[in-house]
Amino acid sequence: xxxxxxxxxxxxxxxxxxxxxxxxxxxxxxxxxxxxxxxxxxxxxxxxxxxxxxxxxxxxxxxxxxxxxxxxxxxxxxxxxxxxxxxxxxxxxxxxxxxxxxxxxxxxxxxxxxxxxxxxxxxxxxxxxxxxxxxxxxxxxxxxxxxxxxxxxxxxxxxxxxxxxxxxxxxxxxxxxxxxxxxxxxxxxxxxxxxxxxxxxxxxxxxxxxxxxxxxxxxxxxxxxxxxxxxxxxxxxxxxxxxxxxxxxxxxxxxxxxxxxxxxxxxxxxxxxxxxxxxxxxxxxxxxxxxxxxxxxxxxxxxxxxxxxxxxxxxxxxxxxxxxxxxxxxxxxxxxxxxxxxxxxxxxxxxxxxxxxxxxxxxxxxxxxxxxxxxxxxxxxxxxxxxxxxxxxxxxxxxxxxxxxxxxxxxxxxxxxxxxxxxxxxxxxxxxxxxxxxxxxxxxxxxxxxxxxxxxxxxxxxxxxxxxxxxxxxxxxxxxxxxxxxxxxxxxxxxxxxxx
Amino acid sequence: xxxxxxxxxxxxxxxxxxxxxxxxxxxxxxxxxxxxxxxxxxxxxxxxxxxxxxxxxxxxxxxxxxxxxxxxxxxxxxxxxxxxxxxxxxxxxxxxxxxxxxxxxxxxxxxxxxxxxxxxxxxxxxxxxxxxxxxxxxxxxxxxxxxxxxxxxxxxxxxxxxxxxxxxxxxxxxxxxxxxxxxxxxxxxxxxxxxxxxxxxxxxxxxxxxxxxxxxxxxxxxxxxxxxxxx
Numbered sequence: 001x002x003x004x005x006x007x008x009x010x011x012x013x014x015x016x017x018x019x020x021x022x023x024x025x026x027x028x029x030x031x032x033x034x035x036x037x038x039x040x041x042x043x044x045x046x047x048x049x050x051x052x053x054x055x056x057x058x059x060x061x062x063x064x065x066x067x068x069x070x071x072x073x074x075x076x077x078x079x080x081x082x083x084x085x086x087x088x089x090x091x092x093x094x095x096x097x098x099x100x101x102x103x104x105x106x107x108x109x110x111x112x113x114x115x116x117x118x119x120x121x122x123x124x125x126x127x128x129x130x131x132x133x134x135x136x137x138x139x140x141x142x143x144x145x146x147x148x149x150x151x152x153x154x155x156x157x158x159x160x161x162x163x164x165x166x167x168x169x170x171x172x173x174x175x176x177x178x179x180x181x182x183x184x185x186x187x188x189x190x191x192x193x194x195x196x197x198x199x200x201x202x203x204x205x206x207x208x209x210x211x212x213x214x215x216x217x218x219x220x221x222x223x224x225x226x227x228x229x230x231x232x233x234x235x236x237x238x239x240x241x242x243x244x245x246x247x248x249x250x251x252x253x254x255x256x257x258x259x260x261x262x263x264x265x266x267x268x269x270x271x272x273x274x275x276x277x278x279x280x281x282x283x284x285x286x287x288x289x290x291x292x293x294x295x296x297x298x299x300x301x302x303x304x305x306x307x308x309x310x311x312x313x314x315x316x317x318x319x320x321x322x323x324x325x326x327x328x329x330x331x332x333x334x335x336x337x338x339x340x341x342x343x344x345x346x347x348x349x350x351x352x353x354x355x356x357x358x359x360x361x362x363x364x365x366x367x368x369x370x371x372x373x374x375x376x377x378x379x380x381x382x383x384x385x386x387x388x389x390x391x392x393x394x395x396x397x398x399x400x401x402x403x404x405x406x407x408x409x410x411x412x413x414x415x416x417x418x419x420x421x422x423x424x425x426x427x428x429x430x431x432x433x434x435x436x437x438x439x440x441x442x443x444x445x446x447x448x449x450x451x452x453x454x455x456x457x458x459x460x461x462x463x464x465x466x467x468x469x470x471x472x473x474x475x476x477x478x479x480x481x482x483x484x485x486x487x488x489x490x491x492x493x494x495x496x497x498x499x500x
Numbered sequence: 501x502x503x504x505x506x507x508x509x510x511x512x513x514x515x516x517x518x519x520x521x522x523x524x525x526x527x528x529x530x531x532x533x534x535x536x537x538x539x540x541x542x543x544x545x546x547x548x549x550x551x552x553x554x555x556x557x558x559x560x561x562x563x564x565x566x567x568x569x570x571x572x573x574x575x576x577x578x579x580x581x582x583x584x585x586x587x588x589x590x591x592x593x594x595x596x597x598x599x600x601x602x603x604x605x606x607x608x609x610x611x612x613x614x615x616x617x618x619x620x621x622x623x624x625x626x627x628x629x630x631x632x633x634x635x636x637x638x639x640x641x642x643x644x645x646x647x648x649x650x651x652x653x654x655x656x657x658x659x660x661x662x663x664x665x666x667x668x669x670x671x672x673x674x675x676x677x678x679x680x681x682x683x684x685x686x687x688x689x690x691x692x693x694x695x696x697x698x699x700x701x702x703x704x705x706x707x708x709x710x711x712x713x714x715x716x717x718x719x720x721x722x723x724x725x726x727x728x729x730x731x
Contacts, residue, residue, distance in 0.1 A: 398593075400589060400591060400593035401593055401595060401596065403552055403589070403593060404589065404593035404594075404595065404655075405595075406551070406552065406578075406582075407550045407551070407552065407582060407585070407586070407587045407656075408582065408586075408606070408607040408611060408655070408656075408659060409578075409579055409582035409583065409607060409611040409659065410607070410610065410611060414610055414611075418595075418606065418610060419595055419597075422597050423595075423596060423597050426597065
């Protein structure tokens, strides 16, 4: 009896829940399961872009391909926003069924994930300023010049090869908008990216042109978890069908991307040449050990950049911090108010935003080199924090010490330099070292303004071999090698200085 | 002639008048004890003399300069004041990050612009005179209360002020040491200085002071020769 009433109650609860849900969910979701697909709406048109009329809705050719696949599978497409650089890792975890976001085919991806047949073929091309049209036709013309691309792409591999062959200087960006705006500004001399991005870049910057020479060929594919082989095979069938009946053609025509390369690609794929299409434009992936050996010098170089940047930024932060703290303790009312505002604004806004403003936002006024912008950004940000430490420490020096200095005839400046400052420094030393270690790690943020430091180099390495295990461990070890001696040094200095 | 004259001095702390119309004087070579219970205002008088407390009324004349009502002394007046007045605080306030010797030569070098070597020699001589030469290289926290007090006296004397103020000098001393200090202070006065000591220790005042001023509630209630006042 008891169990019966339990069952009735459970059943009625279930019916209630089902009814409630049916009112919330869209009508066609009642019977059909979802196809969760991952993409990065930050990538923008023509890939995946938030609809300007309804930002909760995405549009783009990858959106239409996802819809095409979902319909073929009898499912409802559901978009999952994923940062572009996390697509591989999240696909491997199975956070979504398929990743579609202008993802390049590569041997590393094929080795670790279930990858669909290609659905689009693109060429890597060179974009330059119109004025340099005749000067920079190919990478070989750009010896000693800065050439930009996105990290961890086929174009990046092309640039790394050109670095040793032609002496170009690769610069990596996190997004595909700023390479072109920086090219227009003259910060860099060329951009290598796929022509879909290059056409968009030239459209947005009237002073740029694309060179006709093809530097390489790549393909866009979908990414699935390695265990999703059967689903991938069904999707491949759906893609072939869409190639045959012209639905893919219609999608790419709608987005002005259709060209003569596509029918040739489709013909090869429909003739059963899946392997040919996948043939890499790059060398076969090296073993993890071999790749690590290859990347080690680059990692150490990047670690040196991290160290130099951190030390220089900390120096700036300490000097500026002392000035700010002195101004807040000794300055006139307006000076105090101004410095307080500075500290609160800097502490209250993200460092990432400050770096963006400094490097990209001010680019039309002053074009700081990336390293200098990084140094100033980190230094002035940490200066706000240091100044608070120093202010606290200055105010913690007992008033008796200041009275004693005053009655001996010291001026305010002498009191600060001879008595208050040195005593405050002892109090500030521990939090300062703490901040230096934090800065060492925060310096990884400057990769957003194209400085390749340790973390960025690691993520390039990880993308190249398709795994974070070895690169992550190596990167952590190098950071520890830098921060542990620092912590020890600080403890020794503190011991030497610490007297009550 | 008196080196030190307070004329109707008032000190306010917020709305409270903590020193009310205090008038007193001390001549060079004289050791004056300001006596009273805790909170009577004796320390405030010393702080006003040392330029650490603004006076709200009256005047203070010290060896040719005059402090008046208004803010704290500043600029040239402050410099002149500190060439004339040295103070030893109850808790000494030795600079915590320097050795005893460094504490003593710091002001001669940076305020009087004496050469470092000369100032250091003079500082050693002062520590020698006060019997703490062997603690010259110790840090303040390594010193006993009595030693720290002697170093603080040396520090105050290093700029050669004609007036030396001491706040509660016996607070950090055991009874045996009080006699030594009394002798030292009498000797400093005998060398021509004006020494003003704020204390609540009648026995100590009897042992060293020429004259005593009794304060209570911020007013002078009695004044005279030590033997007369401490009858």
